[in-house]
Amino acid sequence: MTRSFFRWAVPAFIALILSGCSGAGYVAQSLKGHAGILAARQSASRLIADPSTPEALRSRMEAASALRQFASDELDLPDNESYRSYVDIGRDYVTIAVYAAPEFSLTPRVWCFPVFGCVPYRGYFSRDSAAKTVRELQQQGLDVYVTGITAYSTLGWSADPxxxxxxxxxxxxxxxLVFHELAHQRVYINDDTAFNEAFAVAVEMTGVRKWLNAAGDAAGLARYEAGLKRNAEFVALVSKTKGELAGIYAGSGTAEKKRAEKAAAIERLRTRYRRMRDENWGGYGGYDNWVEGPVNNAKLAATSVYNDLVPDFLRLFDLCAGDYPRFYAAVARLGRLSGDDRRDALGSAQGCG
Known part of the structure; x- marks a missing residue:
């Protein structure tokens, strides 16, 4: 399967629980969903030791426990109780993320919460609550994108399973997933989701490479690198379309004209994708659902959150000679800068600190 843009998403749902300004219903569904997951936790080590545990589940827990220890021992990620327990949630996603953007803008709508700052999405455990928000946003004339999320982080406020x-x-x-989520516990900067997510993706990518190398899994590493290459090519394809749309939206045409040009640009994206898939990827269709489904500004803008700054973080990691403590310290220093200064410093960094 493809590396999804959003499977790594880490909406700080604990912020939703703590936020009293978001509405009682919103807080209630967040609290109920998160508390239910915490209450259902089972110790991974006990599942491994219990002779009644199904072999498939035991194998999963053994693999996860080894990964978890590798994260702390080799990637200097927090050595705590997160990802040392397990919950079967009985569905394909744990939460639903809702993104929104104006019809003629690629700037996403943001929502702000105490403690954790502002983020370009709202997260829901409740499908009905998410659907209600989608209807409200669409009634405001906004483009809306909804996606299921496979993992989330409370940034260490609770022992995430x-x-x-x-x-x-x-x-x-x-x-x-484990490396990415734990990275958020190492460094998290309020009000800068793109910075936080790109940092976590960089930890995830370098960490997976190190793990596969340590395991001597040359075939697995080759598959992983091929997936990263496809993802980079697809991101570049999406970026080209975003550039075209930005020009359209900045123009002086009427709303009707911009709407038609927007639709044409999205169709060009689909045509380019199909050509790349068939000619360059040998028919690999891992992104088909993303492309062939509805595409709008909210969906396009969301890709920036997880991708745009990743090359800068990977370059900084190399400048830190692949030393994770030095890298985290350098990222934390950048985090203390103001937003614009932070981006400029990250993009122009000539050393590790």
């Missing part, structure tokens, strides 16, 4: 959704693919997928 492994979820059944995290085992939907292979062990490389699981490693990616």
């Amino acid at each position: 492994l979820l059944s959704t995290m085992f939907a693919q292979d062990r490389t997928y699981l490693a990616s």
